[in-house]
Amino acid sequence: MQYLLKAEIYKLFKQSKTYYALGALFSIELLILFSAYYQGTTIIDLLLENLKQKFYFEGTLLNGNLLIYLILNTLWFHLPLILMIVVSGTLTSEYKDRTLQTIMLQPVSKWKYIFSKYLVAIGFTLLVVGLLAASSFGLSYAFFGKGDLVVYLNGLNFFDATDAIKRLQWSFLSGALSMVFFSVASLTIAILFKEATKTWIVSAFFLILSNILLKVDFGDNWFNQLFFAKLNDTWQYFFYYTINWQQVIFNSVLSFAYCMLFMGAGIYWFHKKDIG
Amino acid sequence: MKRAAILFIFQILWMGLSAQEIDADLLKVKSRLDSILSFSTQLKLEVDISFINMPVKKAQMYYAKGKKVKFSSDDFVMLPKRGLDFSLNSLLEYSFITVDRGLEQRGAKMYKAINIIPTDKRADFSIATILIDTKLKRVMESEINTKKDGSYVLSFQYNTDARVLPDKVTVNFEIEKIRIPINFMGKDTELDRKKMKAAGTKTGAIYLTMSNYQIKSVL
Amino acid sequence: MIISGTNLSKVYGKRKVLDDVSIGCAAGEICGLLGANGAGKTTLFKILFGLITPDSGQVVLPNQSVKPIGGIIEKPALYEYLNAYDNIHLFASIQGLQLTKQEIKAHLIKVGLPTDRTDKVENFSMGMKQRLGIAIALLNNPACLVLDEPFTGLDPLGVSSLRRLIADLAEKEKLAIILSSHIIEELSKLCHTLFVLKEGKLVNAGPAQQLIAENTYVYNICAENIRKALCLKNYDVEYKGNCAMVTIAAAEVPTLIELLAKEQIYITSCTPELSMEKLFETNR
Secondary structure, three states, rough: HHHHHHHHHHHHOOHHHHHHHHHHHHHHHHHHHHHHHHHHHHHHHHHHHHHOOEEEEOOOOOOHHHHHHHHHHHHHHHHHHHHHHHHHHHHHHHHHHHHHHHOOOOOOOHHHHHHHHHHHHHHHHHHHHHHHHHHHHHHHHHHOOOEEEEEOOEEEEEEEHHHHHHHHHHHHHHHHHHHHHHHHHHHHHHHOOOOHHHHHHHHHHHHHHHHHHHHHOOOOOOHHHHHHHHHHHHHHHOOOOOOOOOHHHHEEEEEHHHHHHHHHHHHHHHHHHOOO | OOOHHHHHHHHHHHHHHHHHHOOOHHHHHHHHHHHHHEEEEEEEEEEOOOEEEOEEEEEEEEEEEEOOOEOOOOOOEEOOOOOOOOHHHHHHHOOOOEEEEEEEOOOOOOEEEEEEEEEOOOOEEEEEEEEEEOHHHEOOOEEEEEEOEEEEEEEEEHHHHHHOOOOOOEEEEEEEEOOOOOEEEEEEEEHHHHHHHOOEEEEEEEEEEEEEHHHHHHO | EEEEEEEEEEEEEOEEEEEEEEEOOOOOOEEEEOOOOOOOOOHHHHHOOOOOOOOOOEEOOOOOOOEEEEEOOOOOOOOOEEEHHHHHHHHHHHHHOOOOHHHHHHHHHHOOOOOOOOOEEEHOOOHHHHHHHHHHHOOOOEEEEEEEEEOOOOOHHHHHHHHHHHHHHHHOOOOOEEEOOOOOOHHOOOOOEEEEEOOEEEEEEEEEHHHHHEEEEEEEEOOOOOOHHHHHHOOEEEOOOEEEEEEOOOHOOOOOOOHHHOOOOOEEEEEEEEEEOOOOOOOO
């Protein structure tokens, strides 16, 4: 099994398309960082408009923490899109090049093979989120420094710099789990559709649908609680003034369960299907 | 002799007339405050506004007679525009008249209520009501109706009888609910709409706790 | 028998792709599977490999090793963004083989590939890709090698050198090798045994030379002045340039050549023209 994992990792990093994807992600992050900075003053003015009448402010809110928060807001759409393309590509390219057949002609266990692809997909996702987190923290603080964070969520929430950093870190962790879910889903979609373009379209559709359904309010019932699309917003919970840890843990466990479900289904289908 | 007497009576009458314009107790408090040349203090700020959540903040405040109050802080702090002027100078800057409103009770004690009404158009408030502790010669409460920035009620607390600078100040004010455009950030929608419609103008408060006063005064 | 598939059938939708086909090959034997495009050759191979489950019948691989059977289906499928060395290393590692540099080189040499080329496989010619595919198929020493249309896309030199390689592998390594093709000439020179597949059914099977001889009625005899041959008047002949397509039984050929020599007509070649219709005849 470890050889399969090593082989998958080797293949992933030997292909130039992986680096194109990483390059794209970092470029986007930089772009967001600087555009957020230029927009930042307007945003803060907007938030504090009513208060300016009665108060004056000492210190600046336009600091690295606010920018990381703004990066976080936009990250969870373009990141899974690119991740899904890379991850599903690890399988669709093997179908297209028929190297999958060559592999299956060797004494390799089918379920172990696909399971190792899932594990590498998850690992890669976590790596990418980690790198983006590290770079956004690094760049934001380097250029714009630390400071208090203001978030509008059910009111104006102000967080101390140290508190803000912790919350931002937790958000990245929570977001990472969502990203793992999408990566796993895209690999399962690849197993179903095999062909690259179809897989991208279905994956993109899945992502967009999830995002749309996220905004729809199904009311305060079990569906709203358990539907997977709703879980992708869990990172927001860290920016309520008091963190509802129970809800966060519940959502995270549920997300994890969904990941396992998609992965299990994928492995089952792959194992059952004929190759070629 | 007769001329001197008439002059003397005239002077007394004149003094009496002038004295009617500014309340004596107010003047006593003012002169006490005026003896302070400068001071610095550490502030602890607590915000109590319904739609704002902010942790306790710390700042440093510097006052020098005749100059604007200065602040410094490591964090981001929100300071009320009014209520940080302990010397009464902002109220008494331009010409004004006072009206005695009698006594008002706060808690177990009675304080003297005085209206300060500016007569100069340049003053930035329309009327202020001050509660003075006549025995201890200090301000207990002041309600200021500004022309542009709404009204404030400032309550002062002192830890000992001797102090003229407060140890705790509570600033109460009115504030309008925030209007934020929807497409901005995060999970704003749902609940807030209902609350916002119900809201309108609300009241809020800021609690300032002073410590470690470094005072330079005229003895 | 190193490998045998008995009574294999497979249906896709309404089409019966394989109908009760049996095939087998022994160590050191080269077996050829002849059939037109769409006859079911690739499907049969996929069943032998275990990639597809047959609707009926079974495949028996007596060899109990880790990898009893290796091969190539359709074209060799390799990682085009890796070089030959890395491809072998990768495919070896996933089946648990930790090959040293020397061992990988030995694999490359065995199939006649250069050991000093480091460029990506996408730059390789078809012939080189076939060889690399065979090298990968031979990892873990299978007893049986199955090659699906290995001569496709090769130039004449490529074909002959691949033929030599396959013959060597059967001879020296004692592998059981099954080849498929839709071109008889490729198989006739190489195979010991021939299986003929038509529309999913096995219509003919047996030792290659025997099968060819049994189904050859026409010989293409070429000589400079063949048209002047008198002895050919007794036969049904079609002339093309310096060659005569003579309808004649195999046994009579040596006699005819003697007669031609007596007329001082010295032949330059005598090629049997296999009758495909006869070979593929279904009612046997």
